[in-house]
Amino acid sequence: MRKTFLAAVVVSLVVAAPGPARGDGPVAALTPTAIDGYLRKAADSTGLPGMSAVVTHRDRVVHATGLGRDASGRPVTADTPMRVASVSKSFTAAAVMTLVDEGRVVLDRPVATYLPEFRMADPRAARITVRQLLNQTSGLSDRTVDIGATQRATTLAGYLAALRPGTLAGEPGARWEYCNVNYDVAARLVEVVDGRDFPVAMRERVFGRLGMAGSAVGDRVVRPADGFVSVYGAWVPRTELPGFRGGAGGVVTTASDLGRWLISQAGYGPPVVTPGSLAVLHEPPRGADYAMGWGEEVVAGRKLLVHSGNLFTYTAVQAVDPATGFGFAVLTNSASLHDDTYDVLLGLVALADGRRPTTPGGGRQTTELILALTALTAVGLGILGVRRSGRWARRRAGRAGWWTALRLVGVLVPVAVFATYPQWVSFLMNGRAVTWAQLTYFPVPLTITLAVAAVAGLATAAARLTRLRSVGSAR
Structure with a gap:
């Protein structure tokens, strides 16, 4: 698996082009x-x-x-x-x-044979086999269990207890879905x-x-x-x-x-x-x-x-x-x-x-340069939007309310994107659980850029509304 967890999605969102391949001389x-x-x-x-x-x-x-x-x-x-x-x-x-080699575990027997404590709200969980856990075809999914509760566990027994209200995303053995829960159950x-x-x-x-x-x-x-x-x-x-x-x-x-x-x-x-x-x-x-x-x-x-x-x-x-x-x-x-x-x-x-071999490099630098330039552009547009809010309000005074509202909604799109950031990243990751705390780690340049764009849009919308009310009062 080349990429894991969030990296695969965030890279695809920011056009993370790798550096040019460079030959290093004779082999x-x-x-x-x-x-x-x-x-x-x-x-x-x-x-x-x-x-x-x-x-x-x-x-x-x-x-x-x-x-x-x-x-x-x-x-x-x-x-x-x-x-x-x-x-x-x-x-x-x-x-x-090693337990299989010792005859103490059989891959195609249900996990519950060895772990009676492994119970879920979904009765299909009783049919999950050990092999399906290890091949990640069990039906377990971040989308249908409380990942937050499992991450608060302090023991593997507590981890399994946190799974009990959960369900499966599909029939055991029917499809592959990468889910860390499989391997934490295997550890137990x-x-x-x-x-x-x-x-x-x-x-x-x-x-x-x-x-x-x-x-x-x-x-x-x-x-x-x-x-x-x-x-x-x-x-x-x-x-x-x-x-x-x-x-x-x-x-x-x-x-x-x-x-x-x-x-x-x-x-x-x-x-x-x-x-x-x-x-x-x-x-x-x-x-x-x-x-x-x-x-x-x-x-x-x-x-x-x-x-x-x-x-x-x-x-x-x-x-x-x-x-x-x-x-x-x-x-x-x-x-x-x-x-x-x-x-x-x-x-x-x-x-x-x-x-x-080719010398790697440039992917991180290029990606983060693009994000930095995007953030700076958002700052500039936000300042421009606030400074020109008076002119914007005067031009729209007296026009249809729906048209003015539509123009305001346009500058608030970055706010909506940022507010739902964990949700749409989770969606693009096929339901993998994503938290705000996680988004402040390796995706932090993207997180900051989206936050800057949201603040710029919010400031522009607030300035336009304030000026629009002032113009309306003056009339």
Whole structure:
């Protein structure tokens, strides 16, 4: 999945054109030096404050490294902990499959078989299978459950309790819909069947088996520094938005640890699951391109397994090439309207494939420049509208009231757009829950621009009404 949560929509709204592809000279062999050279160019062109990356091939780490600094001023290295958001889903799915390998869970049995507490107002929820949870075909949807209530939960048991008044958006197994609830329910399943808290179960079943000592669920054991958001091109440190961190987005890890994970996902090194279960994890249902925390994408004619994640001040992406045994991951301690991690990853894939990588960059800068110019234009039009409100009122004095009202409604359109901002973004995201607080993180340049346009429209309308009344009184 190239984009997650809100990024896919907001980028489409602001014409986020990527920077021009630039060849970097002759193709270099895939060595640590070549990877470092490419990543330095990528860091310079994207302007990312901090970035770490890892490339693996079959049973070895080709290179893991870090560049830039965190919000506390410390250098970012391959061992700097970062949140990976929805990349966590592939780890949760692997934990479930370890229980399948032990015969304690059967994928095609209902979730309620293992979680009697999983009850909803919709009786169809009793038919949701474990496989449907992991493939995101359960019918669960942000549109039909109280996401706000789930985010206020402090435990996975409390999270499931918050789901009880909810319903399904469709028949279990009928269609795919990306919904974090699937993976938080899966985390509770792991917790109950394993008999240990989910973070402990993950440590023992996944992280521990691979020697991922710098990884954990939640930030009590491994705590990342605060990250950054981009505000009209400037990186501003922000404290991460509070919220529930479970099976859908709770993993904190490092580039070094992801190297061990990618080797395992390519079928080499210490196994987390059996080869058969690994194949199940990577195989989408017929007619779909999403399989248990991995999405299929074709890059330069090759089918890659990919998943990205965004958690407001962190962005990450991972990919595995089953045909060649290569693995890639890019992590940043920042978030913006343009996903630079995916562009950087494409360059690493090209380098591994013997192709000339292009230097990413320009997408974020171009997008935010357009938004800044739009905001400045709105300010100018607002000032002009207020200053000319007297002339406007005199011209319309005595005219039909409906015509004057129509002209006022026109300048209030930005107000209506801003007032319903979370709702229409949610609509464009197929019902994904969106809050005002979330819109003050990586979409903040768009949020500010819409707010400025709304204020300009409101000021113009207020000035015109005031002048219109004055003209009417004078007559």
